[in-house]
Amino acid sequence: MTARRPARGWLDHDQQRAWLAYIRLQLRLSYEINRQLQADHELSLSDYDVLTALSVAPASCLAVSTLATQLGWERSRLSHHARRMAARGLVSLDPALADRRVTEVSLTTAGRHALEAAAPGHVDLVHDLFFDGLPAHLLAPFSEALEHIYDNVLARGTLPRPEIRS
Amino acid sequence: MTARRPARGWLDHDQQRAWLAYIRLQLRLSYEINRQLQADHELSLSDYDVLTALSVAPASCLAVSTLATQLGWERSRLSHHARRMAARGLVSLDPALADRRVTEVSLTTAGRHALEAAAPGHVDLVHDLFFDGLPAHLLAPFSEALEHIYDNVLARGTLPRPEIRS
DNA sequence: CCGGAATACGTGACATGTCACGTGAGTTGT
DNA sequence: ACAACTCACGTGACATGTCACGTATTCCGG
Secondary structure: OOOOOOOOOOHHHHHHHHHHHHHHHHHHHHHHHHHHHHHHHHHOOOHHEEEEHHHHHHHEEEHHHHHHHHOOOOOHHHHHHOOOOOOOOOOEEEEEEOOOEEEEEEEOHHHHHHHHHHHHHHHHHHHHHHHHEEEHHHHHHHHHHHHHHHHHHHHOOOOOOOOOOO | OOOOOOOOOOOOHHHHHHHHHHHHHHHHHHHHHHHHHHHHHEEEEEEOOOOOOOOOOOOEEEEEHHHHHHOOHHHHHHHHHHHHHOOOOOOEEEOOOOOOOOEEEEEOOOHHHHHHHHHHHHHHHHHHHHHHOOEEHHHHHHHHHHHHHHHHHHHOOOOOOOOOOO
């Protein structure tokens, strides 16, 4: 029961509409969000994503690889980024005791405070830009559509599936 | 008739669901698409967006500022990017006759060929990852939701509204 | 016509992301 | 117990993006 496929190599009219809408929104929304975090709290959206992921993890601490798959990043990107965040005191990096190949990224007190300081403004912006434009009756089908597509991307994409490991 | 707003500084349960789904999808999808273009055609998604925007423009030629707002980029980002694409022969940069402050970016023959070579594979990937996961009955509400949000971002965001100027 | 404001860009310094590769730690077969 | 493999990660070179600023052109009021 998926959307019908037209000639290989092209999209039908309704699909073009959806894709254009998605692309345009994505470009501007990520720009605006990045901008607000940067201006108000000296955090990039990437920083914010890292802090958020850590804050909901057990002991606020995750192995580099685990965190990278959670975020959908490459490992080496996270490696660079974590080093820079550690230099700013937002996280700390320590070799794991159990397996000494593993490095664990953990949230510092300063990191938690930075997240808590930034969260309300960030959430408000999301509210203003995203949800204030979205009619209530479209919320559920919208979420459902996103989740279907996400599952499909996970199934067919090249990136490893995120795990719920400690 | 927009979604109701809970306590300032937080999202209600259904909104969290939508936002999480959106963020997760965005991260992985942009990664996968970038990766395919880069691997198969030596083009980044940014390159592709520039080429596409030019290809539908009158005379395949736009002023730097106009193109930047179309794409939702900052001008200086496009300035750097266009210089690099010009060095690869994909576009050309020429001062406009009418207003000598303006630089016009135009699609070269090589640029058009690169776009035509990359388009089918790109569209197929979009199809496989995006539309094959999307049930047909959700397509219309999904597009509608995206468009509402986009309009709202345009209205409240800091980025200038894209113009339909030549 | 002239001086100041506005506009359209480019640039340089720096932050960030990607890719290919190297290193050291665990794992496995014999 | 040791060689070969795999795994987790860091690094260095380079591509890309951002911000603050400088320059040239145009516009506009008097």
